[in-house]
Amino acid sequence: MFKDLDPILHSQLRLAVVSLLISVKEADFSYLKEQTGATAGNLSVQVQKLKDAGYIEIEKTFQNNYPKTNCRITKNGVDAFEKYVNALRTYLPK
Amino acid sequence: MEDKELTEIESFQLIQDMINKSRSSVMDKGTWPIYWGCTIAFCSFFLYFQLLFKWKMPFNIFYLTYIALAIMIFVIIKNSKHKNVSSHSQRPIAYTWIAYVIAINIMGFDPQTNYSGISFMVLYGIPTFITGGIMNYKPLILGGISCWILAIIGFFCNGLTQIMLEGFAAIAAWVIPGLMIRRRYLQVKKGVHV
Numbered sequence: 001m002f003k004d005l006d007p008i009l010h011s012q013l014r015l016a017v018v019s020l021l022i023s024v025k026e027a028d029f030s031y032l033k034e035q036t037g038a039t040a041g042n043l044s045v046q047v048q049k050l051k052d053a054g055y056i057e058i059e060k061t062f063q064n065n066y067p068k069t070n071c072r073i074t075k076n077g078v079d080a081f082e083k084y085v086n087a088l089r090t091y092l093p094k
Numbered sequence: 095m096e097d098k099e100l101t102e103i104e105s106f107q108l109i110q111d112m113i114n115k116s117r118s119s120v121m122d123k124g125t126w127p128i129y130w131g132c133t134i135a136f137c138s139f140f141l142y143f144q145l146l147f148k149w150k151m152p153f154n155i156f157y158l159t160y161i162a163l164a165i166m167i168f169v170i171i172k173n174s175k176h177k178n179v180s181s182h183s184q185r186p187i188a189y190t191w192i193a194y195v196i197a198i199n200i201m202g203f204d205p206q207t208n209y210s211g212i213s214f215m216v217l218y219g220i221p222t223f224i225t226g227g228i229m230n231y232k233p234l235i236l237g238g239i240s241c242w243i244l245a246i247i248g249f250f251c252n253g254l255t256q257i258m259l260e261g262f263a264a265i266a267a268w269v270i271p272g273l274m275i276r277r278r279y280l281q282v283k284k285g286v287h288v
Contacts, residue, residue: 025180
């Protein structure tokens with residue numbers, strides 16, 4: 001039986017961001033931009049959607065007088081990612 | 095990358111690619127184990143031959159480790175300015191090695207005791223073993239154990255041979271695992287699943 005896929009994660013850029021954050025403690029916005037190849041504007045919108053869903057936390061700081069945005073995955077985010085991967089498995093041919 | 099919907103296969107592929115990317119970003123590159131393994135091995139073997147052939151040296155060859163430490167601190171500070179991702183294991187590993195550097199320097203400057211290669215090998219093994227445990231990386235765990243085995247072998251050797259054993263301990267604990275870490279890092283960077 002097919003399980004429903006979380007619509008928040010079932011989008012290319014949001015899934016990429018969560019997959020990047022799942023195995024690190026935290027990553028800044030420029031790292032996510034570099035690794036996903038997304039534009040700053042699009043990434044910013046998708047990161048905000050993940051934050052609104054409670055899947056990631058965002059911390060804004062300053063480093064060498066430059067603003068720095070750190071993102072880290074939350075417990076909810078980890079649980080949602082695990083559920084998403086388990087649901088995906090039901091769609092794959094056995 | 096756009097914000098498009100994915101097929102299930104594409105989703106799996108994307109997850110795999112991104113996890114590989116983030117793993118290679120925070121993975122140890124093996125640089126520092128190789129760097130320190132070579133430094134300590136060089137100093138140990140040099141001191142062994144210096145004492146064996148009675149070479150005159152104006153300073154203790156192990157003072158080179160302070161230059162090596164200064165270079166490492168400089169590079170780490172320089173790189174930290176460009177660091178934009180961090181792993182969960184970096185902090186405990188850093189504290190383990192800071193504790194080791196402090197401990198080994200206190201021991202090295204103790205005027206009451208004579209130089210003991212055994213004590214140093216025992217000490218080399220501790221942070222190596224712990225780091226291997228944190229990273230869940232067997233070559234480092236085995237490297238730490240090798241230091242302790244070599245320390246036990248040192249019980250049956252004279253002081254000069256113990257210095258040579260220290261060189262082998264550095265190779266077993268840091269150079270060999272460091273080269274293996276480097277190889278693993280390059281494989282992950284290329285996208286090969288390891």
